Amino acid sequence: MPPRESFNAYFKSAFTVDNVIFGFDEGKLKILLIRRNEEPYDNYWALPGYFVMQDEDLDAAAQRVLREMVGLENVYLEQVHTFGAPGRHDFGRVITVAYYSLVKIADVSPKASGVAQEVMWHPVQDLGELAFDHGEIVSVALNRLKRSIRTRPIGFELLPPAFTLTDLQHLYEAIWETDLEKRNFRKKILSMDLLKDLGRSQEGVAHRPAKLYSFDEDRYQALMDEGFNFELREGKRK
Amino acid sequence: MPPRESFNAYFKSAFTVDNVIFGFDEGKLKILLIRRNEEPYDNYWALPGYFVMQDEDLDAAAQRVLREMVGLENVYLEQVHTFGAPGRHDFGRVITVAYYSLVKIADVSPKASGVAQEVMWHPVQDLGELAFDHGEIVSVALNRLKRSIRTRPIGFELLPPAFTLTDLQHLYEAIWETDLEKRNFRKKILSMDLLKDLGRSQEGVAHRPAKLYSFDEDRYQALMDEGFNFELREGKRK
DNA sequence: GGGCTTATTGTACAATTAACACTATCTTTG
DNA sequence: CAAAGATAGTGTTAATTGTACAATAAGCCC
Known part of the structure; x- marks a missing residue:
């Protein structure tokens, strides 16, 4: 040396x-x-x-x-x-x-x-x-x-343990600086089967309360093991 | 200080x-x-x-x-x-x-x-x-x-200035360790309009010679300016 | 009960992807 | 020079996914 x-x-x-x-x-x-x-x-x-x-x-x-x-x-x-x-x-x-x-x-x-x-x-x-x-x-x-x-399903790291689909959508919109179409966003994210429906709803809001979800860590691991690919898109540019 | x-x-x-x-x-x-x-x-x-x-x-x-x-x-x-x-x-x-x-x-x-x-x-x-x-x-x-x-269209950096579509496909296959479907790959890459047909062909091969292409840098710049997104996929997992 | 606000849901059309096999063109060889 | 060998080149269909779009539901407040 x-x-x-x-x-x-x-x-x-x-x-x-x-x-x-x-x-x-x-x-x-x-x-x-x-x-x-x-x-x-x-x-x-x-x-x-x-x-x-x-x-x-x-x-x-x-x-x-x-x-x-x-x-x-x-x-x-x-x-x-x-x-x-x-x-x-x-x-x-x-x-x-x-x-x-x-x-x-x-x-x-x-x-x-x-x-x-x-x-x-x-x-x-x-x-x-x-x-x-x-x-x-x-x-x-x-x-x-x-x-x-x-x-990567890392957006959840920024949200509280229980969140609504609207929260999640707003998060993506804020980061990407775009608008996402509500129904399509929900369809997509729910189809991934990564969210656990917590069975309870928002409280103290002056309108219909939204269902609360959490990110299902275990489910994600399982899906990854079978080659699942997480992917969301910013959607068509105008 | x-x-x-x-x-x-x-x-x-x-x-x-x-x-x-x-x-x-x-x-x-x-x-x-x-x-x-x-x-x-x-x-x-x-x-x-x-x-x-x-x-x-x-x-x-x-x-x-x-x-x-x-x-x-x-x-x-x-x-x-x-x-x-x-x-x-x-x-x-x-x-x-x-x-x-x-x-x-x-x-x-x-x-x-x-x-x-x-x-x-x-x-x-x-x-x-x-x-x-x-x-x-x-x-x-x-x-x-x-x-x-x-x-990103960076694969071209690994190929000589003139290459065939088969070369390009093999490159992706080698990097991803997958097989890609020939017709679909060609359709996709040609539809991007990023390749310049050089109007000449391989020489000295013991079979039908393939057409030679080069990456069209200027075209790529132009496409990027209008918000074009390059994307190729590895295809479905078996 | 009526009004306000946000949540939730489905359908039809368009675009993209995936699967698949035959003909064309060149060289080599007998 | 004909046949064999090798790779190039090409199109259609079905399945999947993406996109656009609007009416009803559920709670709160007054």
Whole structure:
């Protein structure tokens, strides 16, 4: 083995994870941002992220950031892309591995901590300029999400354990920024046999209450084993 | 800004790019591997990759590796995933950003260089144990490729500038490991209007020669502008 | 009970996919 | 030069899936 020393010059970089945390609320897709309280980008909104520890796996680091910033464990998490333009960080060469996560907004209790003065949900359609290259990261993550929800039943991660078909449809509409046709959407999603009818209905609404469903995890596993392919479509463009 | 020094402890990692270079030849999907001639993993086959320079962009580093190892520029390149398990490299904390690239095998003139004693194409179905975690990287890249060719017309990057419809079909079949129905495949691909009929045919074959086509880049751009969606399917599972 | 609001459901037509077999054209060989 | 061998090329039908579209149902509020 060549002496480790001959490669010393390369061991001068740092890397971080940044988390695009998606939530769904008030019919809108939102992401959780923190407001920085130090330079660089003092006062800018930024993605929750931090340095990866020397002996920590990347996924674990992303999980840790989630735990520390929003107090959640075992959340849906997916690596998206790695950003490493030479000038993207003032401290030196910092490359960041971007993740996105899907959380149920009701479960989140954001805690201010350290660099995060404030933690807040922002509608994805209405983010100002973000710190560093975080605007670009969000954009890449959002595109990934739009694709992923077509072929994986991950939308449910954003909804409470019991939801209505209308909730589910609104979720897809918000993410894709399209309108879906109600009857066709229901027919399609019900035909997949992935929803458990909970046998109860909404309460406290001023109209006919909708039936509540949950995602049937076990059924999904079983279907996957026989080669089932989840797929929803955004429908014809006008 | 906090003193740069307070973060020094984090600036002790190195990162590399590793390239899964796909080619298509003899009806098989292949990847280009180098045989290492130093520890660790002396004599193992490995992905072409190297450290990223301090002031070099990630994509640029991947391009550089391609240029140095196989003498190609302007090749189709896509970032796949970043691997950073703490123990994955003996020299210290090394995370690697994996790319895949699609090349026309005839264009490639692999050059032995540095750590690469030997450079050789290997059928993806028949790789032994690879160095480091490169086996896993290949597997992730391959899955990504299988998905990507469904919705992007990138298969052409693997074929010579003039190819037959049968070539194209075999390419998809090799990547997906399925059989496609000839008439349906042709109908579908021709209906997309993405192929330019070159008006000439194969030569030197001992049977009826097939017409030659090329991918019509301009046409594709035009179609994209009007919202066209490329999509091919693997067909029904048996 | 009437009005308001959202939930729920079915049908007909269009488009796409899937299955399937024969003829055409070239080379090689006897 | 005829026959054999090999791959190219092509069209129709049935089944499935997608799309468009509107009336009735069920609860709440007054």
